[in-house]
Amino acid sequence: MRFAVRGALWLVVYLVVVVGPLLLMLAGDPPPARGFWHELSIALGFVGLSMLGLQFATTARFQPVDAPYGLDVVLKFHKEISFVAFAFLLAHPLILVPITPLGSAIYDLSLLTWTGVTGVIALGLLVVIIVTSMWTERCKLTYEWWRLTHGLLGIAVIVVSLVHIRLSGYYVDTAFRFGVWVVLMVVLVGMYAKVRLYQPLRQLRRPxxxxxxxxxxxxxxxxxxxxxxxxxxxxxxxxxxxxxxxxxxxxxxxxxxxxxxxxxxxxxxxxxxxxxxxxxxxxxxxxxxxxxxxxxxxGVFSYERNEAAGFVFIAGGIGIGPIMSMLRTLADRGDRRPMVLLFGAPTWADIALDDELDELSQRLDLTVTYVLEDPPDGWQGETGVLSPEVLDRYLPNWRGGTQYFVCGPDAMMDAVEASLLERGVLEDHINLERFDLT
Ligand SMILES: Cc1cc2nc3c(=O)[nH]c(=O)nc-3n(C[C@H](O)[C@H](O)[C@H](O)COP(=O)(O)OP(=O)(O)OC[C@H]3O[C@@H](n4cnc5c(N)ncnc54)[C@H](O)[C@@H]3O)c2cc1C
Structure with a gap:
């Protein structure tokens, strides 16, 4: 199935999981409605909770889910959708303040019920997650500690939220209705266990x-x-x-x-x-x-993913890594398709594996061009960055059916992608790999 279709299908699955539990709360014999704003607030709370659970699915390293979009896009979605979920969950009590006793509890905490307390705790934990994710360095958290606390706090939010909806008991008043949420959350949080427990166990057997x-x-x-x-x-x-x-x-x-x-x-x-x-x-x-x-x-950054008549590889610095894998594989497979490599770096000392690239250009139909920002004395090659002018000089004429692979620092990738699009290269012929997921 084509990636675009698979991508659309996963979005449908996402939406079904977001609204499905809410609809199940209305199935059968639901309690009487209590006015538009009250019901809207409850619906936002339920939808926000489903979205929180789904955050575990978006980081569960499911290759079929990541493949149509690429890991960077999935993680970007994870990050940005968290603000939407937070907005829904924050709106849930804010709407209730003027229309329920929750408003009085702000002035007299003794009026706060356990339902309210668990709701406040869940929201507070969410704020901690967002703050530590947005300002990890300022919070003096290493990447590893951030990842650990991020996952554990996420699980804590889900557990406290389940207690909250059970205590509120209005829609979640039967074992079936509460069971829907418990099963859904166990499945979604279980995806975290897949990454943290099941996959490490498999790795132990393959050292x-x-x-x-x-x-x-x-x-x-x-x-x-x-x-x-x-x-x-x-x-x-x-x-x-x-x-x-x-x-x-x-x-x-x-x-x-x-x-x-x-x-x-x-x-x-x-x-x-x-x-x-x-x-x-x-x-x-x-x-x-x-x-x-x-x-x-x-990951999906591979020439094996698409038919191609030829390849243009554009590497910035360490971005040569995955491109090297493709070139080494193409050489081992005796591939004779035409290829161009544009390799940009600050200095000659930053160019990795140049000896092997020389050898690969003998084994493949490969032209390598280096572009140095700060070249050594006597440098005869290209200088500067991978600018539109440099691309114009080196992009091949055999454009149709060519696949483009770009990997390097984010700013370079954005500029190269924009230049390729301006030069009429189709978007689905441009393959990008980003090393910076933050
Ligand atoms: C899909 C992908 C492929 C990559 N391939 C390469 C490659 O071939 N060669 C290469 O040199 N680098 C690659 N990277 C980047 C590499 O993962 C980070 O540079 C490295 O993890 C930094 O670790 P550190 O502890 O030395 O640096 P730190 O100073 O701890 O981290 C620097 C930055 O690197 C990122 N980072 C750190 N640890 C992780 C982690 N465990 N997971 C994700 N990001 C992290 C964070 O943005 C952090 O702010 C790749 C990244 C991704 C996402």
Whole structure:
């Protein structure tokens, strides 16, 4: 089934789960309605709760769900829809303040019922989640601690909300009606358990070991892992995996990296890693033999996804990683289609794996052009950034049927994407991989 159709189907599923439980509350013999504003407030609360539960599904690493959109789009949706859910959940008590005793409880807390208390706690926890997500660094949370607290606080909100709707008891007055919410939330929160418990358990049975960590460029490493006692991992060139090094797969210390090795060698995989923070800096501290685990493959950034008559690869800095995987695989498969690689970086020292790119341009019908912002003395090649003018000089004439793959810093990707669209490249011929999901 085409990605567009599958994408539309998942949206329908999302909407059904959002409003389905609300409709079930009205099925059978519902209690009498209490006026438009009161009922609107309750409906917003129920819809907001469904949306909160669905937040666990959007981060559950389901390849069939992520594939039509790409992980970056799914996570963007996760982030932005959380504000909509929060707005609904906040509107729920605000609407009730002028029309119910909730308003008096603001001035006299002794009037606050347990229903009100649990509602306030759930909303308070939600505020903590939003604040720590928007200002993670200011809250002095590392990425790992943020991820752990994010998930656990999310579960706490769901549990407290279930208590809240049970205590309010107006629509959730029967075992069936409460059961609908409990089952739905157990299934959705269970998706968190899939990522945090089930997948690590599977990884334990398929361990890897560090084979080598070699310098690939200035502040960048080529990390190579070999499968220990199994046949490795089947992936499409350009996809990525969550990598855990020197700790249990249950630890939250896992990092996403794109495969840079050929998909023809599933038992020996490499990643090209840029030093950025505490995990990636000094990666050679991981000695050969260090235990590793992989969760994957994930992602849709691969030439295998679409028919193509030729390829244009555009890499910025460490964005060469997944492109290298495609080039290595295409070479191993003896592919003869025409290819162009435009590789931009600040300096020559930031260009990774240039020797191998020279070799690949002999094995493939590949033209490589480097674009340096700050070139060394005597540099004869292109200088500056991957500007529209540079693209005009190097984009091939054989445009029809060409697939474009762009990976690099966000600003470069946005500029290149805009330039390609301006030059008449169809949107569904442009494939983007973003390393920054925050
Ligand atoms: C799909 C995908 C593919 C990627 N492929 C590559 C690659 O091939 N090569 C490469 O060098 N980098 C890649 N990255 C980026 C890489 O995951 C981060 O640079 C790395 O995790 C930073 O870890 P750190 O602890 O050294 O840095 P930190 O200083 O801790 O983090 C710097 C930033 O990296 C991000 N980050 C940190 N930890 C994680 C995590 N566990 N999960 C997601 N993001 C995180 C956050 O935005 C954080 O603010 C990829 C990212 C994604 C999402």
């Amino acid at each position: 890897w070991a560090v084979e080598s960590v070699e310098p690939a460029a200035q502040d960048a490493w080529e990390l190579t892992l070999r499968a220990e006692g199994h046949d490795g991992i089947r992936f499409q060139p350009g996809q990525f995996a969550w990598v855990t090094l020197d700790t249990s797969p249950f630890a939250i210390r896992e990092h996403p990296f794109s495969f840079s090795s050929s998909a023809e060698h599933p038992d020996r995989v490499s990643f090209t890693v840029k030093e950025l923070g505490d995990f990636t800096t000094g990666l050679d501290r991981f000695e050969p033999g260090t235990r590793a685990y992989l969760d994957g493959p994930y």
